[in-house]
Amino acid sequence: MRTTVSQALAAVRNIGILAHVDAGKTTVTERILFLAGEIHKHGEVHDGTTVTDFDAQERERGITIFAAAVACEWNGHRLTVIDTPGHVDFSDEVERSLRVLDGAVAVFDAVAGVEPQSESVWRRADRYGVPRIAFVNKMDRAGADFDKAVDSIKRRLHPAPVAVQLPIGSEGGFTGVVDLVRMRALTWTAGGVAVQPIPDELLATSRQRRRALEEEVAERHSTVLEEFCLGPVSDETLIAALRELTLTGEIVPVLCGAAYRDIGVEPLLDAVVGYLPSPLDRPPIEAGRTLRPDPAESLVALVFKVQATGTGRLTFVRMYSGTLAKGDQVLDAGAGRVERVGRILRVQADRHREVESAVAGDIVALVGPKAARVGATLCAPGTPIQLEPPVAAEPVLSVAVEARNSAEAERLSAALVRLAEEDPSLVVRTDPDSGQTLLGGLGELHLEVAVEKIRRDRGIAVTVGRPQVAYREMPVRGVRGLRYRHAKQSGGPGQFAEVVIDVEPTDAARDFEFHSTVGGGRVPPEYVRAVEAGCRDALADGPLAGHPVLGVRVTLTDGATHPVDSSERAFRTAGRLALRAALRPEAMTLLEPLVELTVTVPEDAVGVVLGDLAARRGRVLDSAVRGGSSVVTATAPLAEVFGYATRLRGRTQGRGTFTTRPAGYAPAPVRW
Incomplete structure (x- = not known):
């Protein structure tokens, strides 16, 4: 029986898809579900038809806002995949997801390489020790360069990226990959993937890359080193070593593809199963006692997401130990409250399938707990234990919100409380001077989405004041x-x-x-x-x-x-x-929050952008040309970036885009 339980856990993969906005995370997730047979036709982000971007605002804006979990099977393994947001304003969703994941796929744009939010989510994964593989997406784009993308991972993220594939063709002529581990070619046509011998024109390069791969792994693995010194390394030895080194974080296997054209996703799934950890491969958790993923032990689960739906409140948990059955009572260790679990759901984005029980290693949603907050530990009533919760980011921006109709003021207060329960990075407080209700968040878009959610989901007409910067x-x-x-x-x-x-x-x-x-x-x-x-x-x-x-x-x-x-x-x-x-006041200074902007514009618009950034007290850090566009990186005070999207579109005839991320604090020019 114990062997059967271990085998079942060994076949579980809880992974996240991480990336900068517009690198193709949701498209990758959609192709995974299609190949695994969970959907019969894959949707597209630009059509608003994807499984994981099911919220109305996500479909309208064409971005992922809320982390969404889906489940599927691949080659006898059960995968739970969490598609995470790429926009910096929703980085807290990524943080909470990483806290409960065992592994991750980091998706990079083949033209841009490592982008600002790629770096942020990578550092968050470092914090939780989450093993990763990398997928260089959009290899069919003009300017795509696999080697440059791998080099940017090495330079900016400082891991040991190890390319286990070689692209076949480039840009519009990209048709497949050479599998350097098994030394074979994989090509994609309308009929699917075909396994073929390596083309003659790529054979010599493939052999060189395979030998370089062996050498990189041999530097870190004694068994591979022994074989490498005697001659070629066997495929079996190399695969086993790649898995071991990925689990320890010493290397990051790098694959490539073009998910939108259905190229490269099958070997990516094979790599998820082959290299990323099961719950059994993760280090045990120390929380007063040692927790191991054993269904026979006492129950321990962590709440990482709370979602209000039309049919009730869903409490998403990661099971770390024990077994939970429908009807069981659980203790919220932090609050000291016992609640009953009415239903247990396997989640497929906005669709759910009821199950009788969940065991260690599972990620499920519970119906029944009415007060468990994000970060709460649910455990057996007789054996209380508390896990370290994910850390919520501090708000950098706030807006005053009030109901247009005084009769709806009470409903607005209740809606704000519910909103903060679902997203701990949203903070509701009362201004002591004005008496106004302030909603704080991680950026303009974050607050805009939150207010729109109140309007749509609760039907409350809300007036919003001008954004206020969170000074220090x-x-x-x-x-x-x-x-x-x-x-x-x-x-x-x-x-x-x-x-x-x-x-x-x-x-x-x-x-x-x-x-x-x-x-x-x-x-x-x-x-x-x-x-x-x-x-x-x-x-x-x-x-x-x-x-x-x-x-x-x-x-x-x-x-x-x-x-x-x-x-x-x-x-x-x-x-x-x-x-x-x-x-003392005379010995203090006021600090204002800074943001790092990455502005991408046509080359002929660089001068205009630089002048506008200077007027906003911006400081240029870097300027480079990527794929025919100029990319300017600068820091500027957050207060000066309000309305920048509209200004940039106007200055570049709609061709300019930008992203931001927090860059700390600096003294404000005026003392208060």
């Missing part, structure tokens, strides 16, 4: 030896805490650092932790204009306690008030 504050001068005594008597037990702190500025890229050099037990460890918590409280609103504070290092150097009146509460209060006293 940072000290420019520190203070040493600041002593603060908190002493309070109110008739009962008193409060006493004395702290001495040094405060130093760091830089805008860093949040908060806390250290303690107190010796001799003058401040017990639990009080030191309370001082740190108090300092964090003080950073919530700075002295200039009430914005959060960045770039602070606090060192607790001394302190004093009282045998009766000292407590964690007293030291937390002392830490908060001491740091507030240190952060």
Whole structure:
């Protein structure tokens, strides 16, 4: 029985499709579903007919906004594929997906190579240790260059990309690939894929590339090294080594194709099955106890997505341990709440199939839990455990929202709460000065989509104010030896805490650092932790204009306690008030968020674009020519980028495009 369970888990692949916007992720996903027999006709992004881009806004805008899970089978393996957004405004969807995935396919444009959001999602996958393979898509485009794309992966992402294929033909003449692992040619026609001998004109190059592949793998794998020194490496040895090195992240196998023309997707699926990990291949999770993907162990599952549908609330979970059956009760470990699971669904984007149970390694949706939030751990009531949740990004932009009709104000409040439950990167708060309700998010498009969702799904007429930038504050001068005594008597037990702190500025890229050099037990460890918590409280609103504070290092150097009146509460209060006293307005500066823009325009429009960027306080980082277009990379204040899309279209007769990503903070030109 145990062997059967292990075999079933070994045949599971939970993967994500990651890429920059417009690299072809959704098209790749659509072809995977078609080849696996899940759909009988593949849809197209530009027609709004794809399976995973099922939301009305996704189809209208032609982009992926919400991560969507689909399931299929390939060569006896069960695949769960999550198609993730490529736009930076929806990067939190990618973050939450990566937290529960075992492997990923990174899709790159054969002309552009590594683009800004490609780099962002790659770094996120690094953070979670997710093994990857790379797929260079759109090999049929004018200017496509496989070798340049592989080189850009090596230069910008710094892994060891290993090309396991060689393209046959180029641009419009691209017809297939040479499989360098099995030394054969794969070509595609209207009838499908054909396996053939390598064409004579590519034979010598293929042999050189195969030997180079063996050499790259031999540098990292002892078994391959032994065979390499004696002669050719066998296909079986090379395949086994490629899998081992992919699982450890030492290499990234690179394949190529043109998904829109149905070229290269079958070997991509073979690579997913052959090189990417099953749940059994991933390291066990340490969370108070060691979790292994065993259906016989107690239940542990992580909520990574919540979605409101017309028929109820869906709670998406990744099962890490145990078995969950319909009707079971589960404990929300963080909230201490027990809820009942009414139904368990296998998800196919917006379609669902009910199943009786789910086991370790599964990704499913639950109907029943009414309050579990994203990041919650669901476990067996008798064995509580809490997993590390995905980290939600901090909003950089906010807009004031209000109902046009006062009678709908209550409905709007409920809709905003539900929206923030579904997407933790959306933050709802009340402005203390104006009393307005502010909706914060990761960019203009993010907020635009959220507001439109309220209008469509809830039928509420909403008025939206001008976007407001999320400024930060940072000290420019520190203070040493600041002593603060908190002493309070109110008739009962008193409060006493004395702290001495040094405060130093760091830089805008860093949040908060806390250290303690107190010796001799003058401040017990639990009080030191309370001082740190108090300092964090003080950073919530700075002295200039009430914005959060960045770039602070606090060192607790001394302190004093009282045998009766000292407590964690007293030291937390002392830490908060001491740091507030240190952060004097005259020693602070205002920070504004920056974005990195990548602007792609015809060569004759570069001068206009550069002038416009300079007027927006932009700083050009790089300029290059790719595929007949000029690509300008620059940083600019977020506040200066509002309305840039309309301006760029007007300046380039509609031929210019741009993408952005967060680039940290910098001092604003005006002190507040």
